Amino acid sequence: MKLNRRDLLKAAAAAGALNLAWPLSPGLSPAQAREAAEALGADYDPAPFTLGVASGDPQPSSVVLWTRLAPEPLAAEQQLPEIVEVGWVVAEDSELKRVVARGTAPASATLGHSVHVPVGGLRAGRHYWYAFTALGKRSRTGRTKTAPVGSVPRVRFASANCQAFHDGFYAAHRGIAREDLDFVIHLGDYIYEHGPVGGDAVRDHNGPEIFTLADYRVRHALYKGDASLREAHAAHPWFLTWDDHEVANDYSGTGGGAPFMQRRAAAYQAWYEHMPHRDSGASALPDPEIHRVRRWGDLLEVTVLDLRSYRSAQNLADGTILGAEQKSWLKQGIDRAPDAWHCWANSIMLSQLRGRPGGPYMFTDQWDGFLAERKEVLTHVHDSGLEDLVIITGDWHSAFVDDVRPDFDDASSPVVGTEFTAHSVTSGGYSADWNQTNGPVMGRANPHLQYFEGNRYGYDVYEVTPERWSTHMRVIADRRDPASPVTTLTTFHVDRGRAGSYEDPETKDSPAQYRRD
Known part of the structure; x- marks a missing residue:
């Protein structure tokens, strides 16, 4: 019988014994916490380098x-x-x-x-x-x-996102560690600020939350107790951005009073303490600088975005997800962009997502909550003549492929790029029934949506040449199995100089809840 981290925690919650099974429950000694973590399949490198x-x-x-x-x-x-x-x-x-x-x-x-x-x-x-x-x-x-310079015939990298420890094992990271890659990009939700809950509701963020620097430190240490995560870190260099759960669900970096700002500072410090992060200033604290541009020879320009630290509240006429300084920096980068593939590492969905035709947006914590700024930035992409833009995104716990347009409600608005939203490593998605019912609904409501699949977990691998960008959706068989095999669900391509994506003929019959004919 497989050791099943997720079901063990659910059974403990149902029996009223979650405080004994969850390693970070109050009152446990470090030895007791480690024993509970190991009962859930965690292990550590030899001391003092336990975290790898x-x-x-x-x-x-x-x-x-x-x-x-x-x-x-x-x-x-x-x-x-x-x-x-x-x-x-x-x-x-x-x-x-x-x-x-x-x-x-x-x-x-x-x-x-x-x-x-x-x-x-x-x-x-x-x-x-x-x-x-x-x-x-x-x-x-x-x-x-190290990054190459000059002519580069190929780059191959992966992205990962959303890895709730209490939802399963990191077999996806085991797969990443074994891939032939140049680097990895983590798109956020590296940890979750809440613990396991008794039920199985998706996006139910109840549970024992964390607030102090000590809390966040031990949460990061628990997550690094998964051997596959340490293996993936040791195998490849990583680029990093973050989303909300590194601090608190759906937070705005510029909102909240003193108690929240203290919590944010604690979370940011713990994140920095546990990541291979390079900051541009003398010290990364109290506010690590995430956004940056990096080049992989003449082939690929990677723009890493920070969509949490500078954002305003959602649904404001003059709201911002980037902040004034980062937006100006991004637009200047667009103007100066070299002749190469352009990849934006984007933690939350940029493309519009309505829940039904003509209906409201599903989640305005995404770019849908910042409509004017999204249109401004994407219009700038179009007006600048930038080509070969691919946006890679996490957060949704499901896979999407979208055409990116400056105005998603205008069918004549030009396609300026492609967005690939990847499956989560472990974090729970919607039920198979919900996906089956709502996949076609989302397709009808969002003409730019090309593909949706929400029943699986994994990571994406991107293979880029001067002629073509290929996104391989890698999926694991079972997040309850730390050695779960990895397969390719499907592959999408983008041809250089031609906006829009298409599915590979060899994989176009793979399971999905929606694909546009």
């Missing part, structure tokens, strides 16, 4: 290396000196014999004994291996890659 290693933000001559010392991963405070010196090494081989850089970095209690090492002087387009040492121990070895 990671790299991020690859550039032609530099990557950021990350680890955090956490001998007791689920303890609110680590029993360590105020500052621990951590050694690091980067080499051209997995045995770490051909060393190209080494050094030490201080891991301070102030930042949870995490380290972020920006390693420079590397060669472009190369794989490197790295490891850390501290307290007489050595970490696992990680692998990373």
Whole structure:
């Protein structure tokens, strides 16, 4: 019988014993919390590098290396000196014999004994291996890659999003770790601020929430207890953005009083402490800078967006999802864009989504809650002459393929790009019955919607050449199985210089709740 994290928690909730089964329940000691986590299938690397290693933000001559010392991963405070010196090494081989850089970095209690090492002087387009040492121990070895320069014949990368620990195992990350990739982009909802609930309702965000820096630290540590997540981090460099559950459901970064701003600061700090994030300033705190542009040679320009930190309230005539400064930055980037594929890493759906023909929008926490700004930005894309725009998105726990238009209610509005919304890693979607009923309804209500599939979990792999962009929807068989096999559900293509996508003939008969004929 398979160990079933999700059903174990549901059974514990039904029996009134969720406080014993959920590792982060109040009153548990770190040892008890770890025992409960291991009963749900968690495990950790040897101390003090229990949370693994990671790299991020690859550039032609530099990557950021990350680890955090956490001998007791689920303890609110680590029993360590105020500052621990951590050694690091980067080499051209997995045995770490051909060393190209080494050094030490201080891991301070102030930042949870995490380290972020920006390693420079590397060669472009190369794989490197790295490891850390501290307290007489050595970490696992990680692998990373620098961005290339000049002519690039192919780039291959993956995206992941929405990985509620209490909803299942990270078999999707196990698949990502084994893929031949240049990098990974995480599109948000890396953690969830709430715990498991007794029922099975979708988007029911009740449960024991977290508020303090200690709360968020142990939540991140619990999630990194899934071995597949640590494996995916160690296998590839990552780009990162966030959505709402890294802090609180549907939050606006500019709203709320002092208690919420304190909660947001705690969440942002814990996020930074657990991610291979490179900040542009001297310090990433209190507000890490997420948005950035990175290039993969002459083939691909990646624009990472932050759709939480600067947004206003929803449904305002002058509302903003980007904030004035980020919007100006994005439009300037559009004006200066090179002749390449352009990928926007976008945490929440940009395309319009009505629940029925002529009806209201389904969720205005998405770009649908910021209509004027969406139209302004997409009109700027059109007027600038930008071509070959692909937007990759998470959040919805289902897969969508959409044509992107400046005005989604005007059938004559030109197609300026394609949006691929990926399945979640584990986070629960709507029921199969809901998907079957509402897939065709959404298709009729949204003429730009090309495809919808909501019954599966997984990740997307993007294969990009100078001639074509291909999105392979990878799905797992069962999120209850940590070793669940991965298959390709379907593949969509976008041809260079031609707006709009089309499904691969070899996969167009795959199961879906809606596809446009």
